[in-house]
Amino acid sequence: MLFSLAVLAGDGVGPEVTNEAIKVLLAVGRRFGHTFNLRYGLVGGVAIDGTGTALPQDTFKMCQECDAILLGAVGGPKWDDPKAKVRPEDGLLTLRKKLGLFANLRPVKVFPMLVDSTNLKPQVIDGVDFIFVRELTGGLYFGRPKKQWRTSRGRRAIDTLAYSEQEIERIIRVGFELARTRRKKLVSVDKANVLESSRLWRQVATEVSEDYPDVELEHMLVDACAMRLIQNPTYFDVLVICNMFGDILTDEASMLAGSMGMLPSASLAGVPQEGVNIFGLYEPIHGSAPRRAGLNMANPMATILSAAMMLRYSFGLIKEAQTIEAAVEEVLNEGYRTYDIMNEGKVKVGTKEMGDLIAGKVGG
């Protein structure tokens, strides 16, 4: 089959990790007889430097014309001035919003052979396997008004946390649909003891649950959830959460897996269901890691696993996705590690070598 793919490498280690994911995708193509038509575009800081905007028109148009997007990372100290008019992150936020990528899937899985690389006790994290469903195009990150201004008594700033019933319903459905394919346990995270938008969130979650009698729904306050993620992370199966809380808790949860370099993500424009291909953007959850850029150090596995998610959700290539996931596990089992997950007695490799090893296991 033929698929078209927009590649937005972005900043920092972005180009290095996307290169390795493409290497692995091309190996999948050769082995299973698929063609990936790759198109490249600018986003983030490199786009600001080149065109003055974080998401140039032609990048956006190209993304609309493709079946899926693979993104590296955006941002870096060069563009970090809080007074700057344009920010690399705007490119990513605009893409998500304009393409309707409301459902952000962030699986957190502890690979058994990496249990020693985390900061937590093995008995706490052994067997962790859950997935966050983060709402991505609403809530505090997009609400209006959003501004900073001067008053006679000093400066003020405002952000707005707003959700509509429809926005909540569709993301809750994604949570239930995923829970159905897993252990059938959905935790809906909110702050309903304080926030009005959370009270609506909780009501809608309860209403939608009537369509999913086979799935157990539990409401959990976000502060309690932050604690439980460290105290007893195997408790969780699927968590559905608003934009800002999801941003925070997914970084927290990534530490269970030992390194952010291991965790992929998918941002989807629809509710994932078997047999349906959904437009999506795929990116590692780590950032641009500017201090590691250009050093052939970064762990490409999060991006490679994101490519596997792309095969699964946007292209319907389940067997091919599993092949990549198995290849990653095999390479880890053989003892190869990038710097971020390095441990005694293991073999340290760079970004490119890790990509070669995984592509080699995929075959093709």
Ligand code: IPM
């Ligand atoms: C993430 C990132 C982004 C977000 C930033 C770069 C805008 O932190 O994907 O989690 O907050 O959504």
Ligand code: MG
């Ligand atoms: Mg984040």
